[in-house]
Amino acid sequence: MASNFREVSRPIYDYDVKRLVREYEKSLKAIQAELNTLFLTDFERAQIVAVEHNIRAILRDLNKYGNAWASAAITKSATEGIAATLYALHLAPTLEEARKIATFNSINKPLVEAIIADTQADLLAVTQNVDRRTRATVRQVAAVVLREKTAQGINGTQSLQRAMTRQLREKLGSAADSAIVDSAGRKWKLKTYTEMLARTKMLEAHKEATRNEAIAQGTQYGVISRHGATDACSKWEGKVVAFTYDAPGNYPIFDELPRNEIFHPNCKHVITPVRRPDRLPADIRELNGI
Ligand SMILES: [Zn+2]
Numbered sequence: 001m002a003s004n005f006r007e008v009s010r011p012i013y014d015y016d017v018k019r020l021v022r023e024y025e026k027s028l029k030a031i032q033a034e035l036n037t038l039f040l041t042d043f044e045r046a047q048i049v050a051v052e053h054n055i056r057a058i059l060r061d062l063n064k065y066g067n068a069w070a071s072a073a074i075t076k077s078a079t080e081g082i083a084a085t086l087y088a089l090h091l092a093p094t095l096e097e098a099r100k101i102a103t104f105n106s107i108n109k110p111l112v113e114a115i116i117a118d119t120q121a122d123l124l125a126v127t128q129n130v131d132r133r134t135r136a137t138v139r140q141v142a143a144v145v146l147r148e149k150t151a152q153g154i155n156g157t158q159s160l161q162r163a164m165t166r167q168l169r170e171k172l173g174s175a176a177d178s179a180i181v182d183s184a185g186r187k188w189k190l191k192t193y194t195e196m197l198a199r200t201k202m203l204e205a206h207k208e209a210t211r212n213e214a215i216a217q218g219t220q221y222g223v224i225s226r227h228g229a230t231d232a233c234s235k236w237e238g239k240v241v242a243f244t245y246d247a248p249g250n251y252p253i254f255d256e257l258p259r260n261e262i263f264h265p266n267c268k269h270v271i272t273p274v275r276r277p278d279r280l281p282a283d284i285r286e287l288n289g290i
Pocket residue numbers: 229233262263264267268269
């Protein structure tokens with residue numbers, strides 16, 4: 001029997017991811033500009049208070065943006081996963097038609113809410129990290145400046161040696177962009193971390209919504225996409241996995257896949273639901289020993 005396998009294409013989220021990253025970069029620049037004003041007044045107490053106040057306002061706006069972004073982006077990618085499922089299972093003639101009828105079922109509704117909340121919490125942790133680091137560094141640099149001024153017994157900016165000023169500027173400049181350590185102990189720059197977070201959460205929403213919709217439609221299997229990956233994912237390309245523990249056959253369980261190999265952060269693999277693994281195209285069946 002001829003295969004009617006409709007493979008889910010990889011969603012491209014570059015635009016959404018870039019929008020969020022750009023907002024973070026803009027805020028970072030604004031914070032660095034705020035920090036630079038401290039040198040103009042030689043770290044006067046009142047100026048420090050004003051700068052800290054402004055930085056908090058910048059971060060508050062950023063949090064607001066991040067919350068709205070997470071809500072819209074996760075909803076969008078989950079909807080896309082549901083539409084892709086309806087199309088893959090031949091429940092809609094085109095992907096376009098599938099998008100029109102895609103709705104959140106009773107498993108996907110709480111799932112989407114949970115991923116949105118999770119993404120918002122992770123983004124909040126990023127801004128809290130920036131807030132903490134900048135305030136600590138401002139205090140440290142202010143102490144150095146005060147010490148130098150006292151030692152030289154002179155008031156005024158010229159008391160600061162140029163070399164030291166440059167060094168302190170660099171210290172302050174990098175404070176806002178200092179490394180973020182994730183739960184696995186890896187260190188990230190703000191931009192790469194935010195980008196990874198945005199992309200990973202959007203793909204997670206897509207993947208989980210796909211699985212849930214597939215199960216709701218009575219489908220227990222999925223095929224992992226193939227794009228010629230060269231990392232650990234490569235051995236999973238084209239593999240059939242079972243969405244539930246009671247799915248007949250001896251397929252790896254979706255929830256038990258090793259996350260350091262497949263569906264890791266920044267992973268670009270997606271999953272296509274299939275009703276009958278025995279009706280997959282010959283090359284995929286061969287790959288799975290079906
Ligand atoms: Zn991958």
